[in-house]
Each structure stands twice: as C-alpha cells, then as structure tokens.
Amino acid sequence: MQVPHARGPLSAWVRDVLVGVDPGHAPDVPEDALTGNEDAQLALWMTYELHYRGFDDVSPDAEWDLGILALRRQLERRFEEQLRAVTASAEVPLDTDVGEVLLDLAQSADGPSIALRLQRDATVGQMRDYLSQRSIVQLKESDPHSFVLGRLDGAAKVALAELQYDEYGGGRPGRLHAALYAQALRAAGLDPQYGAYIEQASAVTLASVNVMSMFAFNRRLRGASMGHLAIFEATSSLPRRRISRGLERLGFPEDVRAYFDEHVEADAVHEHVVAHDICGCMVAAEPDLRDDVLFGALVCLHMDDLVACDFLQRWDSDLQVAS
C-alpha cells in the first residue's frame, strides 16, 4: 500500500517522516473533537498501520520512530479524553454479571440503522460506498484483537484464542473472514486490495478503526478492547442479515452475500463467547478492569452511531455517490 496523501498538517507531517522528507516540527494536536477530524484520524491511522502491514517503500524502522510515537501519544491522549467525556454520562444497566450488562447494552442500542437502510432503500452506489468504506475495517478484521491475546491469561485468553481461530477461518485459509470480505469486494466489482480505499475513507471510518487499534496497542486499555469487541459482535448478527437481504434485493452476486451470511451465524456465537467467556472471565480475574470493559462497550455504541450518521448524512446530502 502507498502512503496516503495528506489531508492537513498532522497527516502531512507523518507522511513526510514516512517518505523521508524533513518534516520540521510536529504540528500541535487540535483541542476540538478528533472524531470528525480527518487530518488527525488519518495521521493516527498511518502511525498504527506501521504495526500491521506497513507501506510500500517505507523503512520498517519507521514503526518505532520516536517522533511518530510522540505525536501518536498526543493524539491518543486527546482522543481517549474525548471518548471518555462523551461516554461518561451513559446509563449502564445494573447487573453484577458483566457479560449480561454487555449483552443488555447491545440490545438497548437505538441509534440510526444503516443496515435497515441498506436492506430496504439503498441504491447500488450507496451499497458500494458502504462496502468500500468498511473495507478499511474488515480487511484486517480481528487483527487488532490478536495484539491483546498476549496480555490476557487463563480462561479469558483461551476464549479469545477460540474466537480468533474462528475469525481466522478455523484452519481453512479460504474461510479467513478478511479473505471472505476481499472475495465480497471482488464479486461486487470493487478493489479487494488491502488499503485500496484509504484515500476515500471518511474521518469517522478512520476513527472507528483507530479506536480498535488504540485499545489493542495500549496494554492499559485491554479491558476496553474486549468490551468494544463484545458490542461489535453483539450488534452484528441481525444487521448483517439485513445487509445480506439488501444485497439480494439489489442483485449483488452470491459471493458478496457469503461474507454477511457467515457473520449472521458466527456472530450469534461470538457475542456470547466475548461477553461471558472473555469479558466475564477477564473481570473475574481482574475486577479493576470492569470499568474499562464498559468504557470500551460504550465507545463501540457511540462509534456505531457516528458511523451510521456519517453514511446517512453523506447519502442524503449527495445523491451522486460515486459508484
């Protein structure tokens, strides 16, 4: 993947470091909300991507460049503060069993539904927009959580390994979920290459994948990572069935729907595994992590709402979505 084009001073600075141009002093991180700031989110995404697949013609040493790490630390601090502020007043069901709290939270999600729109009314162009934006997340599906595995122990670790084994195809390379997504993109006539749509990725799309990386790369936030995953899985099964129906309505090939159909079934299992076997066991072993598990869960609900609004606003304000 090529280093993406800059969208402002922060991403320009990171880009300069990566391509070997003297970047000068790092710009200040803005005070206002970072979630909708595409420059800040792209800069953060680039710093994280060095830990995943990296970029063409960029030295692997850039992964631990101290200037990049220093900027990332500032971006993360601001981003985490803001996420804590927006989720601080959320009501959390009272239950001593954290697994049940997580499933109740997922069940209570009442934000705008992108899946309903895709099922009933979306155009082919809007469906393609959805598939290409989500490729930023789905082509490295489960990869953030693999970084957390080494930070857990006992029953929680066993359960996460079990989940990842299923996400990673259960021993069958063709069933790797990220590969199923690539197959879906190809069948839809879209580019299945990792990072192909990074230039089109919106601030909110980038933020939705950046929170997963931030939670996974900071050991301190391992509870948030797993709480986020619990909501991600528990709000997946029904929506993906709707999306599959939308794809059928619009005449997309079977191979596009296969990814969504697999997730209807897989995530109906995974939500229970993450809520009880991972988060429940994690909090039983380390009770102090409960608040962070719930923080991660609330962040996922918050991001899901932002992602839905992002798509709906774009589609409703611009009927000329590129197809």
Added chain:
Amino acid sequence: MNEPVVVRQCVDGPMLVRGADVVLDDQGNEHRVTRPVVAVCTCGKSQRKPWCDATHKVIPR
C-alpha cells in the same frame, strides 16, 4: 484425548455447544460442526436452523 462435549444454555438465548461433531435438527438432518463453538437455536425462530441467527432478540419474551 477425549474432551467432553459441553453445552451451556445462554440467558434468553441459544445453547452454546463446544466439542460436538454433528448436530441433528428437528427433522433428523445432520449438520456438521465446523466451528470451535456453535450456537444452537432454542427459540425455534431461526432461519438458519439448527444454528442461532439472533432472531430471538426481536421476538417478544
């Protein structure tokens, strides 16, 4: 090494089955287990029986 098959009933949800090779549906049809854990529908409303598809969440309890 013969690990026991473990079945767990989820609260208002499916049964999680670990370690099974085959699940028989209500017609007696065999369904091979291809995941480390499977969720078997217990509400009777799944459209992917015998597997849970989360339909129980949208039917009144």
